[in-house]
Amino acid sequence: MSALAHLTTNSDDKRTLVVVFLRGGADGLSLVVPTADENYYRARPRLALKKNGLLDLDGNFALNPLLAPLESAWKEGELAIVHGAGCEDTTRSHFEAQDLMEHGGFVAGGWLARFLRARGPSISPLSAIALSPTMPDVLSGAPSATAFQRIEEFSIGRKTTPAFPRELRRLYEMESGGLRGAAESTFGALARIESIDTNAAPENGATYDANDSFHQGLRQTAQLIKADVGVDAASVDLGGWDTHFTQELTITGNIRSLGAGLAAFRRDMGTRMATTTVVVMTEFGRRLGENTSLGTDHGRGSVMFAMGGGIRGGKMLGEWKGLTREMLDEPGDLPVWNNYRDILAPILAKHGAPADSFSKIFPDYALKPLPLYG
Amino acid sequence: MEITADAGIRRAFTAVKKTSRREFIITGAAAAAFSATLFRAAQGLLSEGGQYLGLGLSRPISQAPLAPASVEIDPVAHALNRLTFGPVAGDYERVANMGVAAFIEEQLAPENMDDGLCDRATARFADLWGEPLGEHYEEDDDSLPPILRRVTTLRAIYSRHQLFEVMCEFWSDHFNIDPGKGDCRWSKPSDDRDVIRKHALGNFRDMLRASALSPAMLWYLDGQANSLKQPSDKANENYARELMELHTLGVHGGYTQQDVMEVARCLTGWSFYSKRETRLRKAIRPRVFLRNVASRTPFTERGEVFFDADHHDDGSKRVLGHEIPAGLGKDDIERVIDIVAFHPNTARFLATKLCKRFIADEPSAASVEAVAKSFAESKGDIKTVLRTLLSTAEYAASAGVKIKRPFHFVVSALRATNASTDADKPVMQFLEKMGQAPFRYPTPDGYPLEAEHWHATLLWRWKFALALANNQIAGTRIERAKLQRSLGGDAAMMAAVLNRKPSADESDAFFKSGDGLALLLASPGFQRC
Numbered sequence: 001m002s003a004l005a006h007l008t009t010n011s012d013d014k015r016t017l018v019v020v021f022l023r024g025g026a027d028g029l030s031l032v033v034p035t036a037d038e039n040y041y042r043a044r045p046r047l048a049l050k051k052n053g054l055l056d057l058d059g060n061f062a063l064n065p066l067l068a069p070l071e072s073a074w075k076e077g078e079l080a081i082v083h084g085a086g087c088e089d090t091t092r093s094h095f096e097a098q099d100l101m102e103h104g105g106f107v108a109g110g111w112l113a114r115f116l117r118a119r120g121p122s123i124s125p126l127s128a129i130a131l132s133p134t135m136p137d138v139l140s141g142a143p144s145a146t147a148f149q150r151i152e153e154f155s156i157g158r159k160t161t162p163a164f165p166r167e168l169r170r171l172y173e174m175e176s177g178g179l180r181g182a183a184e185s186t187f188g189a190l191a192r193i194e195s196i197d198t199n200a201a202p203e204n205g206a207t208y209d210a211n212d213s214f215h216q217g218l219r220q221t222a223q224l225i226k227a228d229v230g231v232d233a234a235s236v237d238l239g240g241w242d243t244h245f246t247q248e249l250t251i252t253g254n255i256r257s258l259g260a261g262l263a264a265f266r267r268d269m270g271t272r273m274a275t276t277t278v279v280v281m282t283e284f285g286r287r288l289g290e291n292t293s294l295g296t297d298h299g300r301g302s303v304m305f306a307m308g309g310g311i312r313g314g315k316m317l318g319e320w321k322g323l324t325r326e327m328l329d330e331p332g333d334l335p336v337w338n339n340y341r342d343i344l345a346p347i348l349a350k351h352g353a354p355a356d357s358f359s360k361i362f363p364d365y366a367l368k369p370l371p372l373y374g
Numbered sequence: 375m376e377i378t379a380d381a382g383i384r385r386a387f388t389a390v391k392k393t394s395r396r397e398f399i400i401t402g403a404a405a406a407a408f409s410a411t412l413f414r415a416a417q418g419l420l421s422e423g424g425q426y427l428g429l430g431l432s433r434p435i436s437q438a439p440l441a442p443a444s445v446e447i448d449p450v451a452h453a454l455n456r457l458t459f460g461p462v463a464g465d466y467e468r469v470a471n472m473g474v475a476a477f478i479e480e481q482l483a484p485e486n487m488d489d490g491l492c493d494r495a496t497a498r499f500a501d502l503w504g505e506p507l508g509e510h511y512e513e514d515d516d517s518l519p520p521i522l523r524r525v526t527t528l529r530a531i532y533s534r535h536q537l538f539e540v541m542c543e544f545w546s547d548h549f550n551i552d553p554g555k556g557d558c559r560w561s562k563p564s565d566d567r568d569v570i571r572k573h574a575l576g577n578f579r580d581m582l583r584a585s586a587l588s589p590a591m592l593w594y595l596d597g598q599a600n601s602l603k604q605p606s607d608k609a610n611e612n613y614a615r616e617l618m619e620l621h622t623l624g625v626h627g628g629y630t631q632q633d634v635m636e637v638a639r640c641l642t643g644w645s646f647y648s649k650r651e652t653r654l655r656k657a658i659r660p661r662v663f664l665r666n667v668a669s670r671t672p673f674t675e676r677g678e679v680f681f682d683a684d685h686h687d688d689g690s691k692r693v694l695g696h697e698i699p700a701g702l703g704k705d706d707i708e709r710v711i712d713i714v715a716f717h718p719n720t721a722r723f724l725a726t727k728l729c730k731r732f733i734a735d736e737p738s739a740a741s742v743e744a745v746a747k748s749f750a751e752s753k754g755d756i757k758t759v760l761r762t763l764l765s766t767a768e769y770a771a772s773a774g775v776k777i778k779r780p781f782h783f784v785v786s787a788l789r790a791t792n793a794s795t796d797a798d799k800p801v802m803q804f805l806e807k808m809g810q811a812p813f814r815y816p817t818p819d820g821y822p823l824e825a826e827h828w829h830a831t832l833l834w835r836w837k838f839a840l841a842l843a844n845n846q847i848a849g850t851r852i853e854r855a856k857l858q859r860s861l862g863g864d865a866a867m868m869a870a871v872l873n874r875k876p877s878a879d880e881s882d883a884f885f886k887s888g889d890g891l892a893l894l895l896a897s898p899g900f901q902r903c
């Protein structure tokens with residue numbers, strides 16, 4: 001039981017968990033640089049980020065300057081960072097690793113979906129949303145989950161008579177299996193969303209990039225949360241991190257988008273950040289050594305961020321054993337010293353997961369939760 | 375210092391070079407081809423001007439064709455649901471008359487069936503389609519992927535070679551390339567032509583080999599960067615891993631990290647002349663670039679695949695238990711392709727995917743084994759494999775258990791309503807909302823086959839049904855009253871659209887809904903296949 005000491009449950013149903021997934025395997029070593037480790041500079045003669053110009057975090061690590069918008073969250077103690085984080089999958093396959101990190105084990109359905117079920121039924125059909133064209137696996141099996149890209153899209157159409165949705169609904173209610181459930185979720189969400197003012201501007205002077213789909217996903221997540229339509233969990237993706245080739249060129253825009261987007265969301269949410277947690281994860285990091293095409297290949301450990309929701313941040317959490325040769329994972333990767341479940345579990349507890357539900361949310365795994373809340 | 379253009383690829387390009395616009399301009403030697411092109415274009419313009427507006431592509435419907443008579447999906451309707459992107463008016467009668475077995479054979483031999491309506495629908499893009507890749511590089515950055523999406527959609531809607539188009543979709547997912555990545559925006563169309571469509575009903579090993587050295591794949595999975603300048607360099611593993619994980623063995627197919635690294639070593643040195651020989655690429659292959667400039671015109675070389683022996687790791691390798699001796703050079707790739715294409719786990723992996731496409735999301739082990747056996751015994755002959763699959767008891771018993779993916783749904787709705795469409799942006803936007811525009815899947819694993827991934831798309835299916843039924847999609851037009859009349863009334867139209875007789879509840883909802891046709895297309899019955 002002592003291992004689970006950092007799990008304190010809180011069943012406040014106004015809390016929202018926002019899961020940001022960096023798809024493609026983000027190079028954690030470029031996001032949060034181990035400036036005190038000479039091995040990093042030796043392994044990346046061309047790609048390593050020079051110490052000066054970085055934003056020092058604790059003397060050992062520094063933020064990529066493109067993440068400067070996150071510095072205030074760090075200084076105010078709302079941002080926690082865990083390096084050498086990831087999952088136990090060793091295939092270095094995007095799909096296997098994403099699969100494992102979204103499913104939370106070798107089970108059907110996603111961990112976020114199982115968390116929502118463990119919390120008990122929600123009255124809101126918008127309990128779980130994905131700001132994406134298709135439903136991510138992390139929400140597969142959720143009691144109700146809806147994927148969309150723009151709130152405004154969310155209506156059948158103004159010109160239909162009431163008879164049309166009524167008759168349509170009647171036919172779907174006669175169905176069995178997946179189609180029936182899908183239709184139930186859709187009709188429920190349609191009714192709920194009509195109450196939202198989609199023109200509401202961001203608060204507190206926050207600015208999102210109008211042309212950045214990640215930013216627009218966060219903006220609309222904030223709108224839905226603030227409209228109190230009962231969003232328990234939101235999934236927002238930021239893709240394009242698979243930097244085998246000319247990494248610096250391909251990764252710069254993504255890092256900028258990540259930092260500016262998260263900072264805008266935090267500002268826009270204002271005091272609601274106290275009940276909103278943002279967690280940022282990726283399927284794996286990149287190999288420590290750069291390859292000959294100025295890129296990095298699939299590795300193991302990367303970095304995870306957790307922000308808001310009462311997190312006691314401003315410090316690096318978890319294990320870090322250094323990048324010496326004998327510490328590295330074959331064939332030369334930053335290892336996974338911190339399993340993603342140990343970062344997620346305390347957050348899920350804070351968001352109301354019952355203490356006895358963790359064996360269902362993360363089956364076959366002995367949790368060692370990190371002290372995210374002090 | 376040998377640089378050898380791959381002979382097969384070179385032949386393929388030579389074969390289509392006669393339609394090159396630039397060669398005509400430069401040498402004036404392609405007059406015959408050009409005048410044929412001009413003739414085709416003029417013919418298209420004069421007789422079918424409407425195609426440029428997406429009009430005039432509807433099919434003639436014979437008065438009151440035979441419609442399904444059972445509320446259950448019968449074997450004829452089942453074949454049409456699974457082997458096509460949905461029936462058009464008259465299909466049911468035609469297949470009922472010829473028999474399902476003859477229909478399958480007809481569909482397995484598309485080369486014997488003319489395809490006039492589809493040719494007309496895509497005529498304006500035909501020139502582009504015939505050109506070698508080097509010519510495609512002349513196009514603007516964003517011009518080719520939308521054309522590729524559009525042509526693919528038009529073919530699915532209008533082609534009589536329906537099973538062929540279904541298989542092209544299957545292989546496009548299997549060998550997925552997102553043309554949004556760099557050079558792929560120019561090279562994906564020729565990949566579609568020379569890999570996917572060329573081999574869709576051919577032999578798997580041939581398709582795999584073509585894919586391995588397709589410029590678009592060499593770019594998409596970084597094969598072109600897999601090059602050893604000096605002995606200490608490490609191979610780029612990206613393609614090697616996906617070759618085994620996604621294209622052949624499957625992720626649990628028994629390969630190791632060591633195998634990935636060894637396959638990557640085998641494939642070092644293969645590359646192609648891309649649209650831009652950037653400064654970085656010059657730095658990687660200075661000698662190749664200099665030779666290119668010095669002795670060959672970059673224009674004719676662009677898109678050409680070559681093997682650079684200097685940058686190949688020619689040591690011995692061990693792949694999945696097979697020794698590959700040192701010194702094989704460009705033959706390494708043939709050994710690798712043979713090893714993975716004929717591996718028993720590849721047969722099982724491909725059989726599983728095909729069964730998921732044609733039988734059910736969770737096919738039985740017996741069906742998968744039967745299809746895998748056929749795959750192995752025929753050495754990957756795709757027609758043989760499909761015949762085996764379609765003769766399983768599980769296929770016959772699986773009517774209606776599958777849910778159409780969004781592309782299938784949209785195309786089947788357009789076909790069922792005898793729509794004239796240009797498949798331009800308004801249609802594509804609907805497909806994007808449903809998350810399945812062709813060639814828009816961002817990672818190499820391709821659109822998922824199973825229904826659960828598509829449950830969140832219902833709202834957009836309903837909106838599409840309403841928009842189509844009410845002619846609210848620009849560039850797309852249906853003749854609702856004419857359709858109802860020529861099919862023989864409401865009951866016959868319901869049976870034709872659903873591909874079975876409607877239930878009493880469906881019929882009741884059709885009349886009460888205020889928009890019967892839209893309701894049918896939006897109904898759960900039309901999502902099934």
